[in-house]
Amino acid sequence: MSDDLQTSDIPGLDLDAFRRWYDGERPGELSPDLRGRVIAGGRSNLTYEVTDGSSWWIVRRPPLGHVQATAHDMGREYTAMSALVPTDVPVPTTYAHCDDPDVLGAPFYVMERILGTAYRQSTQLQALGPERTATIAGRMIDVLAALHSVDPAEVGLGEFGRPAGFLERQVRRWGKQLEGSKTREHPDAEELHRLLTARVPADDPSVVGIVHGDYRLDNLLTGDDDEIKAVVDWEMATLGDTRTDVALLLVYDRLASLPGSGLVSDVSTAPGYPDTATQLDRYAAAIGRDLGDMGFHLGLAYFKLAVILEGINFRFLQGQTVGEGFDQIGAGFDPLIQAGLAALERD
Incomplete structure (x- = not known):
């Protein structure tokens, strides 16, 4: 097994407690030599690899410390992926969900380990070349369209969310999220929130579907054959206006051109990565x-991403993050807010 696997002192994962619980859920699957590690790269929920030397599992739980009441919903992730297994949307097989915070200190779930690459950096794609980069990004768009084509009721997700008033609730929710994790005053963000509140479009039933909520290339696992093996990180999945997924994907791409690029991902700067028009045409x-x-x-996507970064920065300043690179995460907030204001002005 890998040298960085541990039997103890893993932040947020007590292997003994996990073993006792999982043995009760799925008896006989674990052998005694259980080890684990935090998977590097996450900026929100904590993801672990766990192995007994012959088999592997993935465990997901919320971050340590400060957690927003409506964020980091492990049950939502588990439900979404479990329902999508029989569809054309690639997801890991789910094994068990625990909503008892006394086991690991927070709810968590266990799923299949999928071997694949989460492309987060432009340099990763540059090594593949423009043609393969274009292929992977195109398949990313195809999978998003496949997700939005799923009939929620047919996979048991008919009650997974409330499409009516979805956009109004999104604006209100992310405003509350910002209030709950502000590290300083943000007058421009408050103005953007005010404008979004005043301009919420009417509901459009034709665009209602399953919304991933954080769709981007590094939330996909891509195989060596450049096929998308799995879509992961479903903590914000719901039913609503599917255009919010498309907009957030484009905003993640544009983040690479703003100050602080690379804080989340800069894959859109790689040669061969499709521009906005190409992505929109392929999706349509x-x-x-x-x-x-x-x-x-x-505008809403820029606001949402800025609030997400502010929440991560809040946890960093409170000493509640695990991993490296958090000291620069707050730098992306103001540029995103300004870009959101500009998007509404153009609208």
Whole structure:
């Protein structure tokens, strides 16, 4: 087994407590020599690899310390992936979910370990070359369209969310999230939130579907054959306006051109990565409908991503993060807010 696997002192994962619980859920699967490690790269929930030397599992739990009441929903992740297993959307097989915080200090779930690469850095794609980069990014768009084509009721997710009033609730939710994790005053962010509140579009039933909530290339696991093996990180999944997924993906791409690029991902700067128009055309062709005006959705996506970064920065300043690179995460907030204001102005 890998040298960095541990039998103890893993932040947020007590292997003895995990073993006792999992043995009760799925008796006989674990052999005695249980080890684990934190998987590097996450900026939100904690993800672990656990092995007994012959088999592997992935364990997901919320971050340590400060956690927003509506964020880091392990049950939501588990439910979404479990329902999508029989569809064309690639997801890991789920094994068990624990909603008892006394076991590991927070709810968690266990799923299949999928071998694949989460492409987060431009240099990773540069090593593949422009043609393979274009192929992978194109398949990313195809998988998103496949997700948005799933009938929620047919996979048991008909009650997974409330599509009516979805955009209004999103604006309100992310405003509350910002209030709950502010590290300083943000007058421009408050103005963006005010404008979003005033410009919420009417509900459009034609675009209602399963929303991933944080769709981007590094939340996909890509195989050596450049096929998308799994979509992961479903903590914000719900039913609602699927254009919010498209807008957030485009905003993640644009983040690479803003100050503090690379804090989340800079894959869009790699040669061969498709531009916005190419992605929108491919998505529209796959989904079979035009997206219409995306100004509001882009403004909301910029606001949402800025709030997510602020929450991570809050936990960093409280000493509640695990891993490296958090000291620069707050630098992306103001540029994202300004870009959101600009998107609404263009709209």
